[in-house]
Amino acid sequence: MPALYQDQTIAFLTQHGKEDLLRPLLAPALGCQLVRAEGFDTDTLGTFSGEIPRPDTQLQTARQKARLGMDLLGQPVGMASEGAFVPDPFGGMMPWNVEMLVWLDDTRGLEIVGMAQGPARSGQRAVRTPEELQQFAAEAGFPEHQLVLRPQSETDPRVHKGLASAEDLQQAFAACLAAAPDRVVYAENDLRAFSNPTRQRMIVKAGEDLLQKLQSACPQCALPGFAPTGVTRGLPCGACGHPTQLPRLRHWRCVACAHQHDEPVSARHADPSRCDVCNP
Ligand SMILES: [Zn+2]
Ligand SMILES: [Zn+2]
Structure with a gap:
């Protein structure tokens, strides 16, 4: 895939040193310059320690920050990060961190979202x-x-x-x-990125997810952002053929042209240990 972002300035609105976490990952891989956008206090968009409530959803806030950074630096491409601390999706007993990175490209009309989640240090x-x-x-x-x-x-x-x-x-x-x-x-x-190494690692993981999507070109329009969006479950059991909870198809979708592709998973059958009929 051609180096779309070679020498491109990427506006990054952040004030807690996140550019230092993500620059070593993104700059060499994309050839871009990650430049911190200053002059705006992102804490007015909400903070973790409760002084200012976060009314918007995580994605909306990240999008808003990216847009502000692009405006401040007068650049057509920008990114921003937004974290959330929520109950874990399994039983709600574990502190859980969801990190999101949004990449906006006005030149090509792209919005690409990188995400990572896992246990948090948020006691x-x-x-x-x-x-x-x-x-x-x-x-x-x-x-x-x-x-x-x-x-x-x-x-x-x-x-x-x-x-x-x-x-x-x-x-x-x-x-x-x-x-x-x-x-x-x-x-x-303290949940601010520079104060919380566990959160820093999650932001880097979200950066890796974003980079993977930025390097994945759509087979139809060749723009970046061709990425998995979900799965269809029901891989048949190898012993009795009953559909299991394992994925059967992986769905891919382009964020630019909406081209879609359903990719069968590599396994043809599920292990009977995963089958509700053979192994109830
Ligand atoms: Zn079975
Ligand atoms: Zn496409």
């Missing part, structure tokens, strides 16, 4: 003693993962962010205790 707990705080800090991956403390409740605006050393943590704890009439301090992982 939170009310603590009352230095011992309880130590316990939480150990479970939260401190000090590699920075912490946030606030007095009284999880929504108190008197927030101490980016606590990265035992000394800072101790001082913030004392200040929060003194400010809390009922002597409760609310501790949580």
